[in-house]
């Protein structure tokens with residue numbers, strides 16, 4: 001059984017179609033990232049799955065429950081890490097994690113969770129004395145302490161310093177290895193590319209792509225050959241290339257889906273002329289390139 005099955009999901013606010021017929025499936029044990037520009041409908045979708053918002057149409061099944069009616073039995077099996085959780089400021093870290101542990105039937109050991117999120121040094125610190133990044137780690141600890149089968153992570157590393165981000169990525173990789181299903185939202189494409197088994201790109205309430213990052217990259221974008229025109233040569237002197245050529249001054253880029261052929265033509269041409277192609281690179285597009293293409297295409 002899949003962890004999440006969504007069919008034809010709809011949510012409207014007045015005339016705004018926040019979610020407009022979204023269908024997707026998240027498999028058990030998968031890390032699934034919802035991507036999309038501000039206002040695309042990510043939070044609305046996730047909150048409906050969490051049981052925090054009512055849907056206007058469509059079917060939703062999460063761990064076999066309808067989140068709208070699943071109640072406590074459902075909430076005990078999921079973990080939610082929100083962007084801005086309001087905490088009891090006077091509690092210490094360990095007190096708060098213990099408090100949350102008490103809400104679940106089979107919680108994890110609070111100290112183990114505190115260590116896992118990298119807050120061991122702050123175990124007895126008051127919440128009000130934590131930095132922004134440390135609060136986010138505490139958010140994560142509170143989401144994990146109930147030993148959830150499915151964890152919702154809303155922009156889990158926003159505000160983290162680079163080393164804290166990498167620590168969070170390792171933690172999420174570790175949760176995946178232990179079989180936890182993770183549904184996350186993020187605006188960081190490198191994060192999605194690193195963590196997610198599959199991503200879904202939402203725009204204006206509709207899905208514009210779903211798939212493994214590598215599959216989307218392979219399907220949507222060509223490779224890019226870049227180099228500088230050798231002195232004394234013009235664009236017109238270049239050999240025939242299969243790709244699309246763009247030039248800014250002497251900087252040339254070729255978008256090609258036949259990189260070996262174009263590279264061969266170009267280097268053969270340069271060798272024949274006895275010139276060097278300085279700063280020649282062949283780059284595979286990143287998920288960010290693909291994402292920008294997808295959300296921009298959808299605008300036009």
Ligand SMILES: Nc1ncnc2c1ncn2[C@@H]1O[C@H](COP(=O)(O)OP(=O)(O)OP(=O)(O)O)[C@@H](O)[C@H]1O
Nearest residue numbers: 013016017018036037038039040041042043044045
């Ligand atoms: N409570 C609400 N009342 C009215 N409109 C809302 C409400 N919540 C969201 N919307 C609208 O629904 C659309 C989708 O919003 P949503 O918060 O789901 O987007 P998002 O993809 O999570 O954006 P972000 O990346 O900025 O968090 C937006 O147009 C938003 O203005």
